[in-house]
Structure formats: structure tokens, C-alpha cells
Amino acid sequence: MMQLTPIKGFSDTPVSKSICIVTTLLALGLSIFQYKYVVKLEIDPYIIEYAQYWRLFTYQLSIINESDFVLTFLLWFHFKSLERFFGSRKYLSLITVFWLYNGILCFLFIILGQLGLNFGIFLINLVFGSTIGTLSYSTTIFNSVAPGPLGILSTLYLCHGAVIxxxxxxxxxxxxxxxxxxxxxxxxxxxxxxxxxxxxxxxxIYFLLLLNNGFSSILPCIVGIIIGKLFKEDILAGKNWLLPTSILRLFVNPLAWLTNFFQGRFSVHRGYQELNTQNDNANSTQQLVNDDEEDVLDEDRANATEIRAETPVRPLRTQFLDAFRT
Structure with a gap:
């Protein structure tokens, strides 16, 4: 059950703790090794010229702006109550589903916005301008969005207000x-x-994150709010899907998962292991002895009961006479 009192630190919220750690490490790694361009999503030139569609799934992984990082970290920390409400496995599964939906829908929004704005400029020039019959493509405000999990946080923001x-x-x-x-x-x-x-x-915090990068941050947040509304109305497909337990363990505690994985692999390659036969034989022998003793005691009790039942009851006078005669 969800805890209504304030949660101290990351107690019983391993997914939120891992997300904050991974967010920090990715932001530092991209900044140190100069790989910030990997998490940028722009229609021109990355999609049109280079066809790098894998950016649809990487631009939500990390933050390249310091102020965005602080606001995102604070929101992940506040949303740990959602993990208490849904459970760790369900919470991570919902984040994965929201990640897929936001990546695809945000890409469709910026594509349609880019084409629609260019077509609108063409119609304006056609009606009021002198360049009749020419349709030129140029970059607009829909060309790029701010990197980071802004859409996911927007969806979780609506979930937080609805269930907490x-x-x-x-x-x-x-x-x-x-x-x-x-x-x-x-x-x-x-x-x-x-x-x-x-x-x-x-x-x-969410309002500051919404306006921190202007239109490039407003657009993914609007997409995330739409997905959050669909989730609240129970019309979002895949909301009941669950990640495998092994993936949850890998994400929460990768060292323990890798240790168990390699130990299992090594045990398979080593084949059968020699058992301690002496100890096992001694334990089995001791167990057999104890069982035999219990069986003997049970048999004695049964015989005594049977003998007592077969012996006729003698009067007290007869018992005294038999005692003096002996």
C-alpha cells in the first residue's frame, strides 16, 4: 500500500533511486566525453539528411542542460511516491511504455508541424506574396525539441496529481x-x-521545466500531457504490460544480477560438482538411527498398550494376596 507520510530518502523505492543515479551518470558522461549530440533530435539534418531514426529513442535518455538536469532530478525525486503506489515493477513498466509513446508521438508532432508550417508559409506567399507557385522547405520552430525525459515527466505529472x-x-x-x-x-x-x-x-518545479527551453520544451511536455490524459481515461494501449523480472533486477541492482548470471554460467561450464559424501553419509546414518529409535519406541508403546488391553482386570483383593504370596 502507498505510504501517505513523507518517504525518507529512497527507502523502498529502488527504481527511483536507480533512475536518479543513471540520469546523473549519463549527464556527466556525455558532458565529459563530448557526446551530447547523441541525445539531440532535429529533423534537419539528422533525420532528413542522415536518416538517424535511432534518435527517437535516445533523445529522452539524458539532459544536456544544467538547469534542466536540476529540475528533472527534483521531479524524479518527487515522483518516488508513484513507485510506492504502483510498485517497482509496474512503475518501471509504465515509464518504458511512456518512453515509447512519447518518442513516437513527439516525432509525428514535429514532422507534421514542420510540414504544416512550411505549407502555411507557402499559402501566405501564394495569396499575398510575389513568389507564386514556389514551395520551399526551411527549418521552423518545430525542427527540434529539448532533449531529456520531459514527455515522460509530463505524463507522470498527471498521474501524480490523479492518484496521490x-x-x-x-x-x-x-x-x-x-x-x-x-x-x-x-x-x-x-x-x-x-x-x-x-x-x-x-x-x-514542473512549470519551470515546462518553460525552461521555450517552445522546444513546451512541445514534448504537451505530448506527455496528452498521453497522461489517455492513461487517466484508461484508453492507453499497453498500460497493463509488465517488464520481465530479470530486467527489473538488472536495472535496480546490476552488480548482483551480473554476479548471479556469471555464477550460473560458470556452474554450467564446470559440470557436476563433487558432493561431500562423508558428511552426507554421516547425516543420513544419523537420521536412519534416529528413525529406527523412534520406530522402536513406537513399537514398544504399541505392544505395551496391546498387552495391557489383553490382560483381564483383577480385583484389588486379588492383587494384595498375589503380592504377599510372592
Whole structure:
């Protein structure tokens, strides 16, 4: 069951902990080794000239902007309550599904936006301009999007607001009420208040992430919000799909998974292992002895009961006489 009280650190949230670690390591690695271009998605030139469609699945893996990294890290940390709600395996499976949907739909949005904007410019020139009959292609604001899991975080943002309840509500007084006269019957202007909940940190961080890169960050966030709405309405295909348990273990604790994997491989290649026959024989012998002793005791008890049942009951006087005669 989900914990309503604040979660201390990453207790019982291994997926959120691994995501924060992987996000940090990828951002540092891309910055140190100068591979930031790998996580960029641009229609021109990467898609049109070089046909690098693999960028649809890599541009959401890492952040190349310092401010985006801080905001993304904070959101992953806040969304750890979703892992408590769904469970680690379901949470990682949903992130994978959202990653696929956001990559494909965001690519379709920027393609259609690029073509639609160019066609709109052509129609404007056709009606009001002098270049009649010429259709030229040029890059627009739809040419690229901000790298990073902005769409995934947008989808999780809607899930967080839908399934995580509000713990408390507080009010910030902006201005006091003003009385126009000295008596209580005079006109009183209402005070200005701002009512917030415990989710206000998530709203603030997400709003900053939404506007941090202008239109290039607004577009993937809008796509993520659309996918989140489909998920809330239970009309998103694949929302019940689950990752294999081995992949979850590999993502959460790769060292332990690799150790178990190689130990299993080595045991297969080494073949059968020699067992400690002496200890096994001693243990089996001791077990047989104990079993035999138990069987003997059970047999004695059964015989005693049988003999007692077959012996006729003698009166007390007869028992005293037999005792003195002996």
C-alpha cells in the first residue's frame, strides 16, 4: 500500500533511486566525453539528411542542460511516491511504455508541424506574396525539441496529481481585509489569499521545466500531457504490460544480477560438482538411527498398550494376596 507520510530518502523505492543515479551518470558522461549530440533530435539534418531514426529513442535518455538536469532530478525525486503506489515493477513498466509513446508521438508532432508550417508559409506567399507557385522547405520552430525525459515527466505529472492524495492544505495571506469606516457595518473589502496544497512544490518545479527551453520544451511536455490524459481515461494501449523480472533486477541492482548470471554460467561450464559424501553419509546414518529409535519406541508403546488391553482386570483383593504370596 502507498505510504501517505513523507518517504525518507529512497527507502523502498529502488527504481527511483536507480533512475536518479543513471540520469546523473549519463549527464556527466556525455558532458565529459563530448557526446551530447547523441541525445539531440532535429529533423534537419539528422533525420532528413542522415536518416538517424535511432534518435527517437535516445533523445529522452539524458539532459544536456544544467538547469534542466536540476529540475528533472527534483521531479524524479518527487515522483518516488508513484513507485510506492504502483510498485517497482509496474512503475518501471509504465515509464518504458511512456518512453515509447512519447518518442513516437513527439516525432509525428514535429514532422507534421514542420510540414504544416512550411505549407502555411507557402499559402501566405501564394495569396499575398510575389513568389507564386514556389514551395520551399526551411527549418521552423518545430525542427527540434529539448532533449531529456520531459514527455515522460509530463505524463507522470498527471498521474501524480490523479492518484496521490493531498495530505494538507494551507493558505498564504496576500493582503488583509480593509474596512472603509470605524463601525463594523461599514463596507469591508475581502482579503486576498492563496490556497496551496502539499503538491505545490511539484507544480512549481514542473512549470519551470515546462518553460525552461521555450517552445522546444513546451512541445514534448504537451505530448506527455496528452498521453497522461489517455492513461487517466484508461484508453492507453499497453498500460497493463509488465517488464520481465530479470530486467527489473538488472536495472535496480546490476552488480548482483551480473554476479548471479556469471555464477550460473560458470556452474554450467564446470559440470557436476563433487558432493561431500562423508558428511552426507554421516547425516543420513544419523537420521536412519534416529528413525529406527523412534520406530522402536513406537513399537514398544504399541505392544505395551496391546498387552495391557489383553490382560483381564483383577480385583484389588486379588492383587494384595498375589503380592504377599510372592
Amino acid at each position: 492524495p493531498r495530505s494538507y492544505v494551507f493558505t498564504i495571506l496576500i493582503s488583509k481585509p480593509q474596512i472603509s469606516g470605524n463601525s463594523l457595518d461599514d463596507q469591508v473589502s475581502p482579503s486576498k489569499e492563496l490556497q496551496l496544497t502539499n503538491h505545490f512544490q511539484t507544480h512549481l
